[in-house]
Amino acid sequence: MNRICKSLAVFLILWGIAVPVLAQDLRVVTVTREPFSQVENGVDVGFSLDLWAAIAEDLGLDYQIDRVERFAEMLEAVETGAADVAAANISITAEREARLDFSQPIFASGLRVMVPKDGTGGGVWSILLSWDIFLAVIAAFAVLLAGGMLMWLFERHRQEYFRGGAQEKLFPAFWWALNLVVNGGFEERVPQSAIGRFFATILVVSSLFVVSIFVATITSAMTISAIEGSVTSINDLYGKRVGTTSGSTAAAYMEARDLRFEGFEDLVALLASFEEGQLDAVVFDAPILSYYVNTDGAEIGELVGTLFLRENYGFAVPSGSPLREDIDRTLLRLTEDGTYRDLLVKWFGSANG
Numbered sequence: 001m002n003r004i005c006k007s008l009a010v011f012l013i014l015w016g017i018a019v020p021v022l023a024q025d026l027r028v029v030t031v032t033r034e035p036f037s038q039v040e041n042g043v044d045v046g047f048s049l050d051l052w053a054a055i056a057e058d059l060g061l062d063y064q065i066d067r068v069e070r071f072a073e074m075l076e077a078v079e080t081g082a083a084d085v086a087a088a089n090i091s092i093t094a095e096r097e098a099r100l101d102f103s104q105p106i107f108a109s110g111l112r113v114m115v116p117k118d119g120t121g122g123g124v125w126s127i128l129l130s131w132d133i134f135l136a137v138i139a140a141f142a143v144l145l146a147g148g149m150l151m152w153l154f155e156r157h158r159q160e161y162f163r164g165g166a167q168e169k170l171f172p173a174f175w176w177a178l179n180l181v182v183n184g185g186f187e188e189r190v191p192q193s194a195i196g197r198f199f200a201t202i203l204v205v206s207s208l209f210v211v212s213i214f215v216a217t218i219t220s221a222m223t224i225s226a227i228e229g230s231v232t233s234i235n236d237l238y239g240k241r242v243g244t245t246s247g248s249t250a251a252a253y254m255e256a257r258d259l260r261f262e263g264f265e266d267l268v269a270l271l272a273s274f275e276e277g278q279l280d281a282v283v284f285d286a287p288i289l290s291y292y293v294n295t296d297g298a299e300i301g302e303l304v305g306t307l308f309l310r311e312n313y314g315f316a317v318p319s320g321s322p323l324r325e326d327i328d329r330t331l332l333r334l335t336e337d338g339t340y341r342d343l344l345v346k347w348f349g350s351a352n353g
Contacts, residue, residue, distance in 0.1 A: 105312035148173030
C-alpha cells in the first residue's frame with residue numbers, strides 16, 4: 001500500500017511539473033525581413049510566418065511570436081534555448097548547422113547584387129554635365145567668340161553686318177563664327193578684306209579639328225564612365241563601395257573572395273545607407289532585394305546580374321529539438337495538399353519562389 005501511495009505521489013509531482021511546461025506556448029522568434037517576416041496592420045505576417053502558422057495549426061501547437069531587432073539576436077535565442085523556433089529568411093549553412101538544427105528547406109534562394117537606379121552606366125545626363133564636358137563647352141564658346149571678334153576687327157569697316165562697336169557686335173560676331181563652323185558660313189557675308197578671308201579660311205579648317213576634339217571628349221567621357229561605373233555581376237564590385245549585413249552569408253561569400261565591403265548591423269541600416277547614396281552596390285538575399293526594388297525601393301535601386309551562391313532557407317530549432325521531425329513531416333503534408341504552393345503564390349506570385 002505504501003509503495004502504491006509513493007508511486008502515486010511521484011506521478012502527481014511529475015504531472016504537476018509537466019502540465020505547466022506542456023501548457024506553455026512555444027516561443028517563435030523572428031526578425032523583420034520582408035516578405036518573409038513583417039508586421040502589417042499590427043499582425044505578424046510573411047511567407048515564413050504564414051508557413052509556420054500552417055504547421056502549428058496542423059500540429060495543434062500554441063505559440064507566441066517575439067520580434068527582435070537583429071538577425072544574430074534571433075539565432076542566438078534559438079541556440080541558447082531561449083526560443084523554440086526561429087522563422088525568417090534563415091539560410092541553412094554548415095556553420096549554423098553546427099550550432100542549431102534546421103528543418104527541411106522551405107525556400108530556394110541565393111544572392112543578388114543591387115545598384116542605384118540607372119547606376120550601371122551613370123546616365124547620359126550625368127556624363128554630359130560632368131566637369132570635363134563643361135570645360136570642353138566653355139573652351140569651344142571661347143574659341144568661337146574670339147574668332148568672331150577677330151573677324152569683327154578685320155571687317156567692321158567693310159561690311160554692314162560687322163559695322164558698330166565691339167559691345168554692340170559681340171553676339172553677331174559670335175553668331176557668325178558659330179554658323180561658319182556649323183554651316184560653313186553666310187554666303188552673303190563673305191569676308192571682304194584679304195586678312196579677313198585668310199582668317200576665315202583658317203577658322204573653317206581649324207573648326208574641323210575643334211569639332212573632332214569636342215566629339216572625342218564627349219565620347220571618351222561616356223566610354224570611361226561606362227567602363228568604371230558598370231556593374232553587371234559580383235566580379236564588377238572590386239574597388240566599389242559595397243555593403244551587406246555583418247555575419248550574413250553574403251558577408252562570408254565576399255570575405256572568401258577578398259572583396260572589401262562595409263558590414264551593417266541590420267538590414268534597415270544597410271538600406272538607409274544605400275538610399276543616402278553612400279554605397280555603389282548591395283549584396284544580399286535575392287528575394288529580399290527583389291521585394292525591396294518592387295516596393296519601397298522601386299525608384300531607388302535595381303537588380304543586376306544573375307543569382308549566385310544558391311542557398312536554402314529553413315526553420316531553425318535548438319540542437320536536438322524534437323520539434324524538427326514534427327516540422328519536417330508537416331512540411332511534407334503541406335506540400336502534398338497544396339498549402340505550401342498557395343503560400344508561395346501569395347507572397348511571390350509564383351509557385352517556383
